[in-house]
Amino acid sequence: MxxxxxxxxxxxxxxxxxxxxxxxxxxxxxxxxxxxxxxxxxxxxxxxxxxxxxxxxxxxxxxxxxxxxxRWLEDPVNHIITLADPAYPRCLLEIADPPPLLYLKGDPAWLGRPGFAIVGSRHATVQGRRDAMAFAEALSRAGLCIVSGLAVGVDAAAHEGGLAGGGGSIAVVGTGLDIVYPAANRALAHRLAQEGLLLSEFPLGTPPRAQHFPRRNRLISGLSRGVLVVEAAPRSGSLITARLAAEQGREVFAVPGSIHSPLSKGCHRLIKEGAKLVETAQDVVDELGVGASAAFPESATQRAVSQEAERCLRALGHAPLGLDGLVARTGLTPERLSSILLELELAGRVAVLPGGLYQAIF
CATH class of the missing domain: 1.10.150 (DNA polymerase; domain 1)
Incomplete structure (x- = not known):
């Protein structure tokens, strides 16, 4: 055009x-x-x-x-495609409210790849971010382009994983493409413009407004064959994306978590409502019928800690736990445990959560 x-x-x-x-x-x-x-x-x-x-x-x-x-279109990295363009994503023509035009920054060819959305909490735990990145990298290697919303937390980890896996990543944003929001993801946005794609239906100069983000969620799901939710509170915006995905005929997946974690409750609700519980990326590949396998990338070697710290880590288990609970499990004094937990935190083996809880990182 x-x-x-x-x-x-x-x-x-x-x-x-x-x-x-x-x-x-x-x-x-x-x-x-x-x-x-x-x-x-x-x-x-x-x-x-x-x-x-x-x-x-x-x-x-x-x-x-x-x-x-x-003037913006003079930069070869910037594009606009419209409903009249053959390059307009056919998957968006299937949704109830396809945007008349799309603003793009990056390579439009990524729109031709099968997409898969990974979304979740902006306040994700360290484990949640690691899970999102691992799922994204594995699914990217299997041939899926990872779609998310450029938010901090799970979204950012999903984009990083998608780029690392070589299958690309598309960020659907709720602002004009001349604005990076949140600013904390500026470096990631620039990398996506070079190695993936940024997409918006909003004109240049559009600032971040609360009503724009639920609206952009229909495009995240619309561009994708399925949506995976990783950590979501009961009223998370990720649940809006999952609902829209179901309405659009897309598959909905959720990662289960501890019954004690508030960030697991949204995922557990989705599973109760019929979302598919997934434990590995291969679960998604099998359900979607994607050809390639999707093994998780090997984790980086974990830093060694003392034997006492390893015993404390095993006692902590998979669910978040407070200091009092760890005292009861180990019989160690709070003072000694505080020292051990600091060792584990510095080694990247334990994360401190809000409310004085500790979570082992695997």
């Missing part, structure tokens, strides 16, 4: 008050944006409200924003 044609799409999408749904109706009735702009208001008013019809006919869009987008 010629650059001027893409800018007509941008201009039409920037008409104040014109929803994606109404824009698609206009496209269906009158054709391309240039034809819509040339259509008399009286005809446009058969599809949209009269005031909106006159705004379209008068081209009442933000001209400066269109010029900014034109």
């Amino acid at each position: 010629h650059a001027d044609d893409r800018l007509d799409w941008v201009a039409l999408s920037l008409i104040p008050g014109l929803s994606s749904e109404r824009l698609r109706l206009l496209l269906s009735r009158f054709g391309t944006p240039d034809r819509i702009f040339a259509t008399p208001p009286s005809a446009l008013a058969t599809v949209v409200q009269e005031a909106l019809a006159h705004a379209i006919s008068a081209r009442r869009f933000d001209g400066a924003a269109v010029e900014t987008t034109a």
Whole structure:
């Protein structure tokens, strides 16, 4: 599509008050944006409200924003694809509300790979982040492109794993692509632009707004053959993605956890509602029928600790535990245990969780 044609799409999408749904109706009735702009208001008013019809006919869009987008498109890493483009992802045409245009930063070819979403808590534990990265890397090696939302926690770990596995990663964001949110993931966003893809339906300059993130979740699931939830609280936004995935006919998977962990409750609820419990990446591959195997990458060699610390680690087990509980299991004094736990934490074998809990890292 010629650059001027893409800018007509941008201009039409920037008409104040014109929803994606109404824009698609206009496209269906009158054709391309240039034809819509040339259509008399009286005809446009058969599809949209009269005031909106006159705004379209008068081209009442933000001209400066269109010029900014034109300059942005001069960078070869930046792209816009529209519903009229053959490159528009067919999987998004299957969802209820496909965006009329998509802003891309990176290589659009990643949209042609089978996608798989991994989402979860922004406040993930160390173990949760490691699990997300391991699942992502294994599934990436099996030929799936990892899709997530660029949030801190599980999302960021999933992107890292997807890039490490060579199968690529797509970040669907809730801002314009000239804004990196959260700022803590700036380096990751730049790496995705070079080795994967950033995608947004929002115009350049769109700031992070609360209502945008649930909306972008339908694209995360829509781009994917399935969604895996790793650690989610009962009201987590990840559960919205899982619900949308089920509504779109995608497979939903969840990683179980300790019954004592608040971040396991969302996953356990999904499993009760019919999500598939997974323990290994191969469980996902078998369910989706992907050809390649998906063995977990070998863990890095863990730092050695004292024999006493190893005994303490075994006593800690797989579920988070407080100091009092560990005292009861080991018979050691709180003072001695505090010293051992510090040794384990410095060795990367134990993580300290909110509420004074400790979790072994495997």
